[in-house]
Amino acid sequence: MSTAVRVRGLRKEYPGHLAVAGIDLDIPDGEVFALLGPNGAGKTTTVEILEGHRQRTSGEAVVLGEDPGTAGRAWRARLGIVLQTATDAAELTVAETVRHFAKYYPNPRDPEEVIDQVGLTAKAGARVKSLSGGQRRRVDVALGIVGRPELLFLDEPTTGFDPEARRQFWALIDALAHEGTTILLTTHYLDEVEALADRLAVIARGSVVAEGTPATLGGRERAEAVVRWQDERGDHEERTPFPTKLVSQLAADRGELAGLTVTRPSLEDVYLDLIGEQP
Numbered sequence: 001m002s003t004a005v006r007v008r009g010l011r012k013e014y015p016g017h018l019a020v021a022g023i024d025l026d027i028p029d030g031e032v033f034a035l036l037g038p039n040g041a042g043k044t045t046t047v048e049i050l051e052g053h054r055q056r057t058s059g060e061a062v063v064l065g066e067d068p069g070t071a072g073r074a075w076r077a078r079l080g081i082v083l084q085t086a087t088d089a090a091e092l093t094v095a096e097t098v099r100h101f102a103k104y105y106p107n108p109r110d111p112e113e114v115i116d117q118v119g120l121t122a123k124a125g126a127r128v129k130s131l132s133g134g135q136r137r138r139v140d141v142a143l144g145i146v147g148r149p150e151l152l153f154l155d156e157p158t159t160g161f162d163p164e165a166r167r168q169f170w171a172l173i174d175a176l177a178h179e180g181t182t183i184l185l186t187t188h189y190l191d192e193v194e195a196l197a198d199r200l201a202v203i204a205r206g207s208v209v210a211e212g213t214p215a216t217l218g219g220r221e222r223a224e225a226v227v228r229w230q231d232e233r234g235d236h237e238e239r240t241p242f243p244t245k246l247v248s249q250l251a252a253d254r255g256e257l258a259g260l261t262v263t264r265p266s267l268e269d270v271y272l273d274l275i276g277e278q279p
């Protein structure tokens, strides 16, 4: 399998500020990869360098086989980009806007189908200007996917979405991933990462502080479990690295246990720990 994104020692210095402090990343073809980190961590800067929208100070970057700092129009047509800031709303309708963008690409998706996929069919005839913030964001997503990209960059794509729109968006990303689209996503929503990402990297102060799958980040799967149950004496809670053993002992001694739960740290617990450990 080839690598859609390969980054080594990536650095970006703004005057007086090191925004990206030497990042390594490998994203294989077809993977959904999430970048997570607090405000100002360097996610957008990193993504903009990979999109060819910003020059790096040093380091190596290869995106779909080319250096994003010098790659041309044919390369750009293979990318889909949903920026953090929304597209300027013109006088055009949703359908006109999506059809217009489709013409820039050699092998676009059907604009009507795309409008349907982002849940805007009922608004197809409305001017983009008249839409709500969340609906405009859906237009951004439509414009990001209409060119049938091999690699899709999504910078905080669901900010402003209502819960139903987020679920619909997740289903769309799943469908794109099934078709083989590689996706690089930045988000602040940990449930979004758990729902969508094959792997993620946590960035803090310009550096990758942890990388893994949502289930294993920061040794999450090996962390102590909390076993809770109830009996006639009240609620019980025990921490153990071996919950299976504890539960089978309890079951052998007492039979069925009321209110039994076994929990390990959530992705959010692990994430906050990683961020908190920053000097």
Ligand SMILES: Nc1ncnc2c1ncn2[C@@H]1O[C@H](COP(=O)(O)OP(=O)(O)OP(=O)(O)O)[C@@H](O)[C@H]1O
Pocket (backbone or CB within 6 Å): 014, 015, 017, 019, 037, 038, 039, 040, 041, 042, 043, 044, 045, 046
């Ligand atoms: N054009 C610029 N000139 C100077 N400093 C910048 C510029 N763009 C970003 N920065 C700084 O670089 C750092 C990283 O910013 P970046 O936008 O990459 O963070 P982020 O992780 O995407 O944050 P957020 O989650 O808030 O979007 C921040 O401290 C920011 O203030």
